[in-house]
Structure formats: C-alpha cells, structure tokens
Amino acid sequence: MKTNLKKAALMMTGVLLGGGVFAQTTDVSNTEYVKPFSGASAYNTWSIGINGGLPSLMLATGGHNGFDHWKPAAGYGLSIRDQLVHSFGLQLDYNGGTVKGGVPSNVPYITNNAGERYTDFSTKFNQVSLSGVFNFATVDYLRRKNAVQFFLNAGLGVVYYTPTVTGYNGTDFPTTATSSFKSSALVMPIGGGVKFRVSDAVAINLGYNENFIDANSFNGVNQYPKTSHYSYGYGGIEFFLGSKSKPHLQWANPITSIQHEYLTEEQRLQSQIDAQKAINDQLRNDINATNANLAKFTTDSDGDGVADFYDKCPGTPSGVKVDGSGCPLPVAAAPRPDVKVYVTEEDRKIVKEAIRNLEFDFGKATIRAHSYPSLDRVAQLLIDKNFSLKLAGHTDAVGSNEANLRLSKDRAESIKSYLVSKGANPSRIEATGYGESQPIATNKTAKGRQMNRRVEFTLF
Incomplete structure (x- = not known):
C-alpha cells in the first residue's frame, strides 16, 4: 500500500512540474483572439474525456461500518461537457468500477444489525450524473495563454450497484454464507481537481470526487441507518471538439482578447496618423513647389x-x-533734315539698265541670275540717296485675267524682296501688279507680247 502511495505521489509531482513548464508559454496564436462580447458562438464549447481511477486512491467507507481496511480496485469513466461561460460548464459523467474493503487484521469480522458476521465486501457500480463545473483562474494577467486550470464540481445522479459480502467462516460462531444483491440510489458527487493544457485539442485531468449515496447498503452490510459514500481519485485525458479556427471557451483568456483589441486599434490609429502625416508632407511639398514656381514667375x-x-x-x-x-x-533716331534729292540722268540710266536686263523664268516670278548685278546697283542707289521706288508689274494677254494679275503682282513683289535683301528700305518701295490691263504694244504679235511682259521702275 505504501509503495502505491509513493508511486502516486511521484506521478503527481511529475505532472505538476510538466504543467509548470506548459504554464510558462507567453505566445498566443491567432485562434486565441475573439472580439470581446462576441458571445459563446465565437468559441468551441464541447469536449469529451476519459479517465481511470488509481487503485491506491480507490477508497470506500460505506457509511459508518467496520470495513476500514481498504483494498485496491479499478475504476473508469467517460464525460461530455458543454462550457457555458468562461468559468462554468455542465458535465455529464458516467463512472463504473469496483469498490472493495475488509476488516483490519486485529478484527476478525463485523456484524450487521441482524447479528450476521462478514469479513469482506466487493461492490460493482455504474453511475450517471450531471454536474456543474466551476473553473478558477480563467482570467490570467501573468500569461497570455492559460496552461493550468483548477476546478470544483458538484452534481446529482443515479448509481446502480451490486454489493457482494463474504461471511465469516470461523469456529466460534456458525458460518455466515456469502450474499449478493442489486440496488440503486441517488448519488451526489462533489470534488475538484486540476487540468494541464497539453495542446489546443488535449488536456490532462487529475481529480478527486467524493460520492454521497442516499442508501446505507452500498457495502452490502446494513449496520446503521445512515448514508453511504465512496471516493474516486482519477487521472484522464480530455479532448476539445470544434473548429480549429476557434479557441475553446474553457481555456480562453479574456485579457488576451482585450489586449489584442487595444493593440489592433492602436495600430489602426497609428496607421491613420502615419497616412495623414504622409498626406500633410505631400501637401507641404506641393505648397513649397507652388511658392517656388510663383517666385520664379x-x-x-x-x-x-x-x-x-x-x-x-x-x-x-x-x-x-x-x-x-x-x-x-x-x-x-533723330529726324534727319529734309534734303531735297534730285533724280539725275545717271540715276535713270541705272534704272533703265536694270529694266533692260530683267528676266524671269517662264510663267514664274523667279528672277534669273544675270539680272542680279543691275538690280544690285538699283538697291545701292536707293540706299545712298534714299529714293522711293514704285514697281509696276505687267503681263501679256496670254492666260486668264486672274492668273496674269497674280503673276504681275508676284513679280513686282519678287523684285522688292530682292532689293530689300540688299539693304533697301522696304517702306520706300511700292510693288503693284496690273496684269494685262495696261499693254504698251499689241498682244497679237510675239514682239508685242514681249514688250507687254515687263516691270516698270519709277524712281522718285
């Protein structure tokens, strides 16, 4: 018995040390965050568990009786739980197993109210109960992610049991035969324990329940008109059900969500401030550029x-x-004094020579090159004596009136442009075209037409 207790103590110490390691975690995954006041639908709430009783912790009192020499026996259980809020859930439990006991070595037997003698009992039971489970330390200011959780539970159920008692086979009294019967009664399990979170889907449970039975026959010997009770120490595994994207309500730390909400809002506001600062900087740069442009203009x-x-x-x-x-x-320029200028015979000779040498390309206003020297002398004459010059263009009667008028005007303008290019004052040169309207000879002969194709220079 002592050996089993030592093993149990070592196992409990190891689990607690492991839970301490789990509890050091400070990281939190994205699935830990739930927007505050989102309701239970934002969490996973269901879980299932299995457990087994440690034989050294399987104790039975059976009420006030003499079976106080406890014998190891096995127990097992299943549970289904719905976590309603962070700190409270409802749990449906099934437990089964065997409770055994005997008399101490210094007592040969016990007797019941009828005087019957017994040395041992063994009760097989099956129990179903519904309990409320209260969690502690669901709000953790030291760690973002809970890893250790303490709980208390209390509930009500029904236990079905079959006790078997062994009669005393001694020499001092007549032998009492072994007897067995079936019965059931209301049961009230009360207990507590601790859970260690291994992962988001699994936890290890260690717990202890004291089960109060509304009957005095659980150990098979009716000694006193009082209730019976048995205790159940267990270790088990709990599996959390639901979507991987949601945290389980049993382990969710509300402080984490509040902190996440605060940090997210802070980051959002900081992003808005940074964006507005960038806009302000851009506006400032635009204003500076505008001012620079205004200064330039x-x-x-x-x-x-x-x-x-x-x-x-x-x-x-x-x-x-x-x-x-x-x-x-x-x-x-200061006005030049009027100086009367006379056109000399030599001046007229220069003009006549220019008229005589003047030729154009056929049907065009282009001056032929051999006409340039005599035109150059006319230009120089205009420059030296500040003469005025009237240019009158004429054609023969060949072609339309409009074409001839245009050609005569173009030729007069062509001569003016040439003289101006040589330095003559353009304001003192007048260029006019008369077309075929002022012939000086007949247009019926080639010679007459040749004479009519002319540009007259009038110097004054």
Missing part, C-alpha cells in the same frame, strides 16, 4: 517690370524702357 531682379522667367535681357539698367520680353526698346 514674379521675381523681377532688374526691376524693369518683366519677371526673370520671361526676361530675355536680364540686367537692364534702371529707367530703360523695355518691351514684353524685357529687352530695351529701340531709340528713335
């Missing part, structure tokens, strides 16, 4: 009224009038 370093961005002539001296691009306006 409004800064006028030389004070001429034109911003530097548009000023093509920076550094204009103060007081100088400028145009829209910031460049100084041209200063009007």
